[in-house]
Amino acid sequence: EIVLTQSPDTLSLSPGERVTLSCRASQTVSSTYLGWYQQKPGQAPRLLIYGTSSRATGIPDRFSGSGSGTDFTLTISRLEPEDFAVYYCQQYGSSPMYTFGQGTKLEIK
């Protein structure tokens, strides 16, 4: 099983700031199979990024993803009030058992 470790667990930031979230894998993950989701309280997760760097339908271009091998990042270039949420990375094919990271909570400072 591939373990994904996200850091930090919590980030306190202000609207307008730039943020980079980290996702580190216990073994190599193909860039094809790494994605990011956003989840707000009481809601189902929403796909943001797939294939490491491709934005899902309707996702604003302030969200971007990058990385390779075991280190991946999600960057939000300029935080909007609606971006404060929990973010999860997921590998969905480098191993037959899909896995999620434990999540990073983005909170308003």
Place this chain on the structure above:
Amino acid sequence: QVQLVESGGGLVKPGGSLRLSCTASGFAFSDYYMSWVRQAPGKGLEWLSYIDGDSSFINYADSVKGRFTISRDNAENSLYLQMNSLRAEDTGTYYCARPTVAYGDPFDYWGRGVQVTVSS
């Protein structure tokens, strides 16, 4: 539009069983893999299982292998999760999720989730 609606949750005693359903609409259900994902209260997401379109390729997370069974009825556009030998740590919200198409695709559609509580 794509819709996934879970049902069948509730309160069950440890050691008991429950069967969750997910009714799909708005897409050709039999063409798609489907998955179950859960979330314990205040915790992160945990992938549980996936099944391919004709039920020939199935996999489970170690945490539920041997206790949970995924299945589908393409004629009814329905996905199921039979949960046996339930434990307190199985408590949480259970989501069905659809990938873009198949294995190796991210989950682009999710249901709203159904609550399962395992408690005496």
